Amino acid sequence: MPILQLSEVSRSFGQGARRVDAVREVSLQVDRGEVVALEGPSGSGKTTLLALAGALLTPTAGEILVDGEDITKYGARARTRYRRDRVGFVFQGSNMVPFLTARENLLLVGDFGAIDRPALRRRADELLEQLDLAGVRDQVATSLSGGERQRVAIARALMRDPTLLLVDEPTASLNFELGARVVDALLSEVHLRDKACIMVTHDDRMAQRADRLVEILDGAIVSDRPLR
Amino acid sequence: MLALLEIRRRKLQFGFVTGVVALIAYLIIMVTGLGLGLYDAAGTALLNLNGDHLAYAANSNFSVIRSRLAEADVAEVRALPGAEAATPIGYVAAVIEYAPEETDTAAIIGVIPGSFAEPEVVEGRPLGGPDEILIDRSWARLAGTRVGDSLALPIGFQTRNFTVAGIVDQGYFFFQPAMYVDIDSWQELNFQGDPADRPAASLVLLQGRDLDGLRGENWRVVTKEDGFNNIEGVQAQQSTVDALRYMGLLIGAMVIGVFFYVITLQKVSLLGVLKAIGAPGSYLIVQGLLQVLIVCALGAVIAVGLALLTEATVLASDAIPINFTTGAMTTASISVVIAGVVGSLLSARQVASVDPIIAMQQQ
Numbered sequence A: 001m002p003i004l005q006l007s008e009v010s011r012s013f014g015q016g017a018r019r020v021d022a023v024r025e026v027s028l029q030v031d032r033g034e035v036v037a038l039e040g041p042s043g044s045g046k047t048t049l050l051a052l053a054g055a056l057l058t059p060t061a062g063e064i065l066v067d068g069e070d071i072t073k074y075g076a077r078a079r080t081r082y083r084r085d086r087v088g089f090v091f092q093g094s095n096m097v098p099f100l101t102a103r104e105n106l107l108l109v110g111d112f113g114a115i116d117r118p119a120l121r122r123r124a125d126e127l128l129e130q131l132d133l134a135g136v137r138d139q140v141a142t143s144l145s146g147g148e149r150q151r152v153a154i155a156r157a158l159m160r161d162p163t164l165l166l167v168d169e170p171t172a173s174l175n176f177e178l179g180a181r182v183v184d185a186l187l188s189e190v191h192l193r194d195k196a197c198i199m200v201t202h203d204d205r206m207a208q209r210a211d212r213l214v215e216i217l218d219g220a221i222v223s224d225r226p227l228r
Numbered sequence B: 001m002l003a004l005l006e007i008r009r010r011k012l013q014f015g016f017v018t019g020v021v022a023l024i025a026y027l028i029i030m031v032t033g034l035g036l037g038l039y040d041a042a043g044t045a046l047l048n049l050n051g052d053h054l055a056y057a058a059n060s061n062f063s064v065i066r067s068r069l070a071e072a073d074v075a076e077v078r079a080l081p082g083a084e085a086a087t088p089i090g091y092v093a094a095v096i097e098y099a100p101e102e103t104d105t106a107a108i109i110g111v112i113p114g115s116f117a118e119p120e121v122v123e124g125r126p127l128g129g130p131d132e133i134l135i136d137r138s139w140a141r142l143a144g145t146r147v148g149d150s151l152a153l154p155i156g157f158q159t160r161n162f163t164v165a166g167i168v169d170q171g172y173f174f175f176q177p178a179m180y181v182d183i184d185s186w187q188e189l190n191f192q193g194d195p196a197d198r199p200a201a202s203l204v205l206l207q208g209r210d211l212d213g214l215r216g217e218n219w220r221v222v223t224k225e226d227g228f229n230n231i232e233g234v235q236a237q238q239s240t241v242d243a244l245r246y247m248g249l250l251i252g253a254m255v256i257g258v259f260f261y262v263i264t265l266q267k268v269s270l271l272g273v274l275k276a277i278g279a280p281g282s283y284l285i286v287q288g289l290l291q292v293l294i295v296c297a298l299g300a301v302i303a304v305g306l307a308l309l310t311e312a313t314v315l316a317s318d319a320i321p322i323n324f325t326t327g328a329m330t331t332a333s334i335s336v337v338i339a340g341v342v343g344s345l346l347s348a349r350q351v352a353s354v355d356p357i358i359a360m361q362q363q
Ligand SMILES: Nc1ncnc2c1ncn2[C@@H]1O[C@H](COP(=O)(O)OP(=O)(O)OP(=O)(O)O)[C@@H](O)[C@H]1O
Pocket: A013, A014, A020, A021, A022, A040, A041, A042, A043, A044, A045, A046, A047, A048, A049, A202
């Protein structure tokens, strides 16, 4: 069974003449241990698709199954819990808590409830080690470099051991070399931990590093092909 | 973790608000203390009288100053069926000379020596004759007057010396220290002319039940508390002080409210991210309220410290009518905390309304 399965999912914004169909009848599935690169021009609906998969938006039509469960039927609380426990988000810009250190940013997810604290601390240290962040673990987020910050964001997304990783342009603010390192770190974590991952990108060089490339145009998928 | 760490890492901002809250709380404690002090100065001596009702002259409009009762009125009140005990009291404000060229005004209260209107002495002995006086303790301390000293009071165009027999702690009356003399001496201090025409008392102090509202042709009985509230200026003074206190609380609530609202607005995008990664709204609101509570509680503690310091330094050496009671400080502190929480409810609403989708929309 795929981890994520979208069937004929649509999402529009606005009414009448101002209506925008951001996502149109998209069907897509992502398996365990698979990184899907989602590529498309600006305004093609990439972020909207990611927000739908992460239950930040509800679709206007279609169903979204995660581990076989339809998340579109969830109420507000279940959506929060779903994001907390089963989704790991990595956003585009800096989205660390600025006054917390790298390590505290990771441990913060323990405050959201339902988790074993000692296990969380072990996990934070392990992720900091693996993502080459051990040297900056006690540095306040604002003093980290862009690449370090994005790797902390990846570590944070993995803290609660989610099944699905949703990553929106993680390298937008980085140069190619740093970006490639961040993407490689992400890929190895997904493969190592057997997660499913959608990575949105503008940049074809980043997209080429994924397992599969899905291209989207005007809200509809126009191509879907494996890269290895 | 979030609330405490933010305070620790952003000491300057939080230190600043805490300081402002502390000053506001201090102001409120001062105003509350002033209210109590003025209240006491206005007439604790009256409230401390060992009775529960007072008879005033019918035409006095319950003013101690204007009330004058004749011998016959006093006798009538004394004979009331509900009155278990009754004794006349006289009041007059007089200038006392306690050292050469050193004068002060005092509330001279005339009582029948040995009656229940004569207060207990805390030092010395009770009134023993027409030329003796009981003086107020705090005034005695300020004036440096002791038991056995002599005070000069004017009678007509002359002065008469009174010997301090004892010291009492009845408080103030009309913002003057209360001092007690034999009611016959009071009569001489207050009225000249034919002794037969002089009023016998200002008031009659009564002990007994079901006396409130009783009236005769020339007198009216009210409770001691009603009598107190009718002291000239007491009502206006207390409402002024209360208005100041509520203003202080309002300003405090607004300052705290605005501060937390602004720092919440600054954090909207961060709150969106935290909600997106699964932070429940209730968690974020609790963190915010925790900060408000910490800031307000710390501010209140600092304010109480400042108040105690003021009490030990400025107030100890002067006759400023500010009264710091534990009650006043507790009430002021709790009020500040409540005002802070109320002021920050707007921020709580703001936190609740942040849509986590904004985490994905920012560039
Ligand atoms: N909340 C919204 N209200 C109205 N229109 C929206 C909203 N969110 C997205 N859209 C519209 O939906 C379309 C797709 O937006 P989306 O953000 O998904 O694009 P994107 O592929 O992520 O673009 P980019 O590469 O610039 O980030 C755009 O035309 C956008 O204007």
